[in-house]
Amino acid sequence: MSAATTTASAADKKKADFSIGRLLLEGRAFFALIAIIVVFSILSPNYLTISNLLIMSSHVAIYGILAIGMLLVILNGGIDLSVGSILALAGVSAGAMMQGLQIDAAGVILYPPVWAVVILTCVLGALVGAVNGVLVSIFKVPAFVATLGVMYVARGVALLMTNGLTYNNLSGRPELGNTGFDWLGFNRIAGVPISVIVLAVLAILGGLMLSRSAFGRWLYASGGNERAAELSGVPTRRVKITVYTLSGMLSAIAGLVLASQLTSAGPTAGVTYELTAIAAVVIGGAALTGGRGTMRGTMLGAFVIGFLSDGLVIIGVSSYWQTVFTGAVIVLAVLLNSLQYGGGRKR
Amino acid sequence: MSGPVNAAGEMTQDNPDAREVVLAARNVAKSYGQVHALKGVNFDIHRGQVTTLFGENGAGKSTLMKILSGVIQPTGGEIILDGQPVSFSNSTEARDRGISIIHQELSLAPNLSVRDNIFMGREIMGSTGVDFAEEERQTRKLMEELEENIDPLTPVEELRLGQQQIVEIARALSVDSRILIMDEPTSALSASEVEVLFKVIRDLTAQGVSIVYISHHLEEALTITDHAVVLRDGNMTAYAPRAEIDLEWIVRNMVGENYDLGSPPDTDMGQPALSVRNLTLPDPAGGFNLVDGLSLDVRAGEIVCIYGLMGAGRTELLETCAGRLRASSGEIVLEGKEISHLSIAERIARGLALVPEDRQRDGLVQTMSVGQNLSLASIASFTKGLFTQRRAEQSLIDASIREVTVKTSGPTAAIGSLSGGNQQKVVIGKMLATKPRVIMLDEPSRGIDIGAKAEVFRLLSEEARQGLAVIYSTSEVSECLSIAHRIIVMHKGRISAEFDSNVSKEKIMAASGESVAA
Numbered sequence: 115m116s117a118a119t120t121t122a123s124a125a126d127k128k129k130a131d132f133s134i135g136r137l138l139l140e141g142r143a144f145f146a147l148i149a150i151i152v153v154f155s156i157l158s159p160n161y162l163t164i165s166n167l168l169i170m171s172s173h174v175a176i177y178g179i180l181a182i183g184m185l186l187v188i189l190n191g192g193i194d195l196s197v198g199s200i201l202a203l204a205g206v207s208a209g210a211m212m213q214g215l216q217i218d219a220a221g222v223i224l225y226p227p228v229w230a231v232v233i234l235t236c237v238l239g240a241l242v243g244a245v246n247g248v249l250v251s252i253f254k255v256p257a258f259v260a261t262l263g264v265m266y267v268a269r270g271v272a273l274l275m276t277n278g279l280t281y282n283n284l285s286g287r288p289e290l291g292n293t294g295f296d297w298l299g300f301n302r303i304a305g306v307p308i309s310v311i312v313l314a315v316l317a318i319l320g321g322l323m324l325s326r327s328a329f330g331r332w333l334y335a336s337g338g339n340e341r342a343a344e345l346s347g348v349p350t351r352r353v354k355i356t357v358y359t360l361s362g363m364l365s366a367i368a369g370l371v372l373a374s375q376l377t378s379a380g381p382t383a384g385v386t387y388e389l390t391a392i393a394a395v396v397i398g399g400a401a402l403t404g405g406r407g408t409m410r411g412t413m414l415g416a417f418v419i420g421f422l423s424d425g426l427v428i429i430g431v432s433s434y435w436q437t438v439f440t441g442a443v444i445v446l447a448v449l450l451n452s453l454q455y456g457g458g459r460k461r
Numbered sequence: 462m463s464g465p466v467n468a469a470g471e472m473t474q475d476n477p478d479a480r481e482v483v484l485a486a487r488n489v490a491k492s493y494g495q496v497h498a499l500k501g502v503n504f505d506i507h508r509g510q511v512t513t514l515f516g517e518n519g520a521g522k523s524t525l526m527k528i529l530s531g532v533i534q535p536t537g538g539e540i541i542l543d544g545q546p547v548s549f550s551n552s553t554e555a556r557d558r559g560i561s562i563i564h565q566e567l568s569l570a571p572n573l574s575v576r577d578n579i580f581m582g583r584e585i586m587g588s589t590g591v592d593f594a595e596e597e598r599q600t601r602k603l604m605e606e607l608e609e610n611i612d613p614l615t616p617v618e619e620l621r622l623g624q625q626q627i628v629e630i631a632r633a634l635s636v637d638s639r640i641l642i643m644d645e646p647t648s649a650l651s652a653s654e655v656e657v658l659f660k661v662i663r664d665l666t667a668q669g670v671s672i673v674y675i676s677h678h679l680e681e682a683l684t685i686t687d688h689a690v691v692l693r694d695g696n697m698t699a700y701a702p703r704a705e706i707d708l709e710w711i712v713r714n715m716v717g718e719n720y721d722l723g724s725p726p727d728t729d730m731g732q733p734a735l736s737v738r739n740l741t742l743p744d745p746a747g748g749f750n751l752v753d754g755l756s757l758d759v760r761a762g763e764i765v766c767i768y769g770l771m772g773a774g775r776t777e778l779l780e781t782c783a784g785r786l787r788a789s790s791g792e793i794v795l796e797g798k799e800i801s802h803l804s805i806a807e808r809i810a811r812g813l814a815l816v817p818e819d820r821q822r823d824g825l826v827q828t829m830s831v832g833q834n835l836s837l838a839s840i841a842s843f844t845k846g847l848f849t850q851r852r853a854e855q856s857l858i859d860a861s862i863r864e865v866t867v868k869t870s871g872p873t874a875a876i877g878s879l880s881g882g883n884q885q886k887v888v889i890g891k892m893l894a895t896k897p898r899v900i901m902l903d904e905p906s907r908g909i910d911i912g913a914k915a916e917v918f919r920l921l922s923e924e925a926r927q928g929l930a931v932i933y934s935t936s937e938v939s940e941c942l943s944i945a946h947r948i949i950v951m952h953k954g955r956i957s958a959e960f961d962s963n964v965s966k967e968k969i970m971a972a973s974g975e976s977v978a979a
């Protein structure tokens with residue numbers, strides 16, 4: 115009997131130091147972010163200033179918005195490679211609308227106001243996303259392949275629309291009533307860039323949806339085991355189409371913010387952004403197999419990537435090294451993920 | 462399946478008790494944090510004999526077997542193989558020492574063929590890579606031995622659950638081990654297949670192979686065992702050789718009192734709750750119809766048992782009613798309304814619930830907690846406006862855990878930390894929580910202990926008294942003769958016979974096309 119009690123207390127002790135490891139493991143994105151901020155503040159006095167933090171955050175906004183959509187898709191057990199292209203397509207479409215829509219039949223040129231441009235662009239992104247969703251859920255095309263195809267098509271259409279050129283004038287003209295496009299990228303509310311506010315609002319809405327709504331529960335369930343979810347009455351197809359649609363719409367929003375920040379819209383914007391978004395989700399602790407992941411983690415992941423690469427720029431490290439560092443962080447994150455989900459569950 | 466592993470020598474006398482102990486656990490303990498799954502257990506495996514392990518759900522049976530076969534490592538105690546202390550760091554090491562295990566939960570790769578699954582990790586190498594022809598030949602031989610008509614090249618995902626279990630058994634047999642551990646190998650098999658398995662077990666023991674057998678089908682286990690060991694809450698509570706035990710002994714030691722599966726409750730049978738008319742489901746592979754022009758009425762408050770062999774079409778019938786499979790013709794009428802065109806979710810909302818047969822594949826979301834699994838099918842009932850109501854959900858979960866008596870450290874525990882039987886109870890609890898009008902349970906007793914089985918049946922009769930219509934399928938005749946008012950026997954997609962509750966076991970088995978001799 116004494117043998118049994120000693121093993122029990124040994125196990126308890128093991129559990130105690132194990133739980134510190136567990137805490138570090140589960141909060142890894144958070145600790146990584148703290149570490150990044152500390153290291154760069156030491157290396158550069160300019161890093162830890164309010165203004166720099168806000169500027170960096172407005173850069174993070176682009177990746178962050180894409181990562182929200184990516185998280186939804188990854189939770190569903192899928193992947194969306196088309197977000198970067200949808201971002202470019204959205205930017206170019208907005209740019210085209212700002213230049214005026216020529217309607218040949220009526221012989222007039224329409225200049226939609228900025229709010230209409232924003233709405234139409236979001237609808238366009240949602241439609242392209244819905245195409246992904248339909249391909250994956252109804253035609254059973256593997257997500258990787260379907261979104262890879264759409265990635266090429268969307269990029270191609272963006273290039274065709276502009277002949278490869280960039281719209282440099284997005285400011286509109288007062289007499290046409292379509293000024294104000296730069297509001298998204300440049301204005302501030304109480305000193306905080308609009309883009310950061312947009313990110314925060316979307317993240318909070320998304321987080322609430324995931325943790326508190328029925329849809330969120332459906333999403334986690336169908337990502338964890340689609341057959342079981344379906345038999346429990348979860349409309350798995352609808353969930354799938356919805357997440358790809360939302361991802362497309364969020365990509366369009368990111369495209370608008372980026373075009374507004376750059377005051378130009380080009381068809382080659384956002385190349386490889388899909389990979390950054392995936393990286394943010396993975397660093398945030400989501401499992402690529404679906405069913406596990408949180409909005410908070412994903413946001414931390416986006417900030418880790420953004421603050422790291424901006425920090426490297428600030429201390430003057432070459433952009434080649436930035437790529438190497440980002441890659442290392444991603445691999446490390448995936449390694450820790452497999453510790454958390456693989457090792458912990460293995461029996 | 463070649464030969465015996467040195468059965469030579471030392472059997473000096475025929476007294477089974479005196480036979481040599483080949484593998485023993487001494488004071489073995491296993492803890493998962495605060496959960497003490499095993500608390501210092503001693504366990505002997507005798508050469509050439511069958512040792513059966515009995516115990517309630519969560520007693521620690523699977524845990525002990527996983528330790529003996531190297532899948533997990535104990536937190537205390539030691540394992541003694543042929544008199545020498547050993548420790549295995551993984552199951553391959555144990556396999557190399559002649560110990561293999563058939564897991565309670567299937568561990569097959571669904572995309573691979575039967576042949577590839579059987580030889581996974583132990584491929585037979587020829588001069589030009591893997592010798593597929595030889596593997597195929599051996600697979601065929603194993604299937605013959607198990608009297609099962611399964612083609613070695615079929616992908617496992619196309620097999621029925623019971624057939625998958627046969628493949629799992631064949632894989633363990635193909636290793637030629639001298640100690641074979643079987644953790645509920647028969648939970649999805651019908652009586653005649655169990656009989657074949659027992660013949661194989663007898664052959665093996667005659668060759669000197671030692672067997673550990675776990676089953677919740679107590680009578681069945683009694684026919685094969687030489688020794689019985691009872692585990693309870695992680696302790697070994699009783700041991701006896703075959704000569705000294707009977708069913709009553711096992712039940713008394715396992716759960717303390719005698720359990721009875723009950724009898725048909727007196728209910729006021731109302732209108733037909735579920736009516737099926739001429740339902741036909743063609744075989745996608747183009748064979749006979751899986752469900753063939755079947756008609757059936759179940760009234761409110763009535764309990765109907767569907768008995769049949771593996772492949773009789775029971776699962777297909779229930780899944781068609783639930784909406785997973787689409788019938789090619791026929792009607793499904795729920796409380797007077799035709800529902801064939803409705804989705805699964807709509808059918809659940811109208812009160813038709815299915816507890817599926819395969820809990821890992823169709824029942825549980827492995828990434829979610831015990832509580833989230835329990836509430837999954839009734840999300841609408843605790844959603845107000847846009848958001849789910851935490852408190853309402855919590856009380857639903859607590860009620861379910863109490864109702865189906867899930868043994869768990871709490872609703873936030875990972876579903877994978879539950880014992881097999883407790884996972885099954887979660888699947889049943891999840892569907893009961895939808896407050897159905899008609900519940901269909903496909904082999905609900907798969908993997909649950911007699912106490913829990915009695916508890917589930919008691920719960921179902923209680924609900925039937927309140928007007929719930931119950932349909933359950935089973936491959937165990939004794940379960941037909943419990944709470945069911947009516948017993949329907951299916952054979953090749955049709956109803957081959959219908960009985961009331963006073964029928965004999967032999968008649969039921971004969972109608973199913975099973976040999977009564979079993």
Ligand SMILES: Nc1ncnc2c1ncn2[C@@H]1O[C@H](COP(=O)(O)OP(=O)(O)OP(=O)(O)O)[C@@H](O)[C@H]1O
Nearest residue numbers: 493498518519520521522523524878879880881882
């Ligand atoms: N990975 C794990 N983490 C935490 N607890 C676990 C884990 N695996 C098993 N347990 C606990 O150990 C106990 C014994 O489980 P075990 O699977 O051995 O039961 P069992 O006797 O095989 O039951 P059943 O008849 O239902 O299969 C249970 O209480 C279970 O919850």
Ligand SMILES: [Mg+2]
Nearest residue numbers: 523565880881
């Ligand atoms: Mg078990």
